[in-house]
Amino acid sequence: MTAKLFIAIGALAAAAGVALGAFGAHALKARLAPEMLAIYQTAAQYHLWHALGLIAIGAVAMHFPAASALKWAGWLMLAGILLFSGSLYLLAVSGVRWLGAITPFGGAAFIAAWLVFAWAALRS
Numbered sequence: 001m002t003a004k005l006f007i008a009i010g011a012l013a014a015a016a017g018v019a020l021g022a023f024g025a026h027a028l029k030a031r032l033a034p035e036m037l038a039i040y041q042t043a044a045q046y047h048l049w050h051a052l053g054l055i056a057i058g059a060v061a062m063h064f065p066a067a068s069a070l071k072w073a074g075w076l077m078l079a080g081i082l083l084f085s086g087s088l089y090l091l092a093v094s095g096v097r098w099l100g101a102i103t104p105f106g107g108a109a110f111i112a113a114w115l116v117f118a119w120a121a122l123r124s
Helices: 002-026 034-063 068-094 097-101 103-123
Strands: none
Touching (some): 002 034, 002 068, 034 068, 034 103
C-alpha cells in the first residue's frame, strides 16, 4: 500500500507543480519583481523534480515492499516539497522574508530523502 500511496502522492504533487508553475509563468509574471519570480520558479522546479522522486520511491517500493527505509525516504521527500517549495512560493508572493528561514529545513529533508533512498536501494 505504501508504494501506491507514494506514486499517487507524487503524481498529485507533479500536477500541483505544473499548475503552480503555470500560474507563476502566466499570472505572476507581470506582478512579481524579477527577483521574486526567480524565487517562485526555483520553488516550482524543485517541486517538480521531487514529485518525480516520490514516484520513483513508490516504484522501487513496489519491488521491495519490506524496505521500511523507503517509507522514510518518501515522507522526507514530501516534507521537503512542503517546506522548501512551500516556503519559497509563499516568500515570492508575499514578500515576507522570514519565510526564507524555513527553506533550508526543506533542503535538508530533500538531501536526507535522497540519502535514505540510496541506502534503502543498497540494502534491498
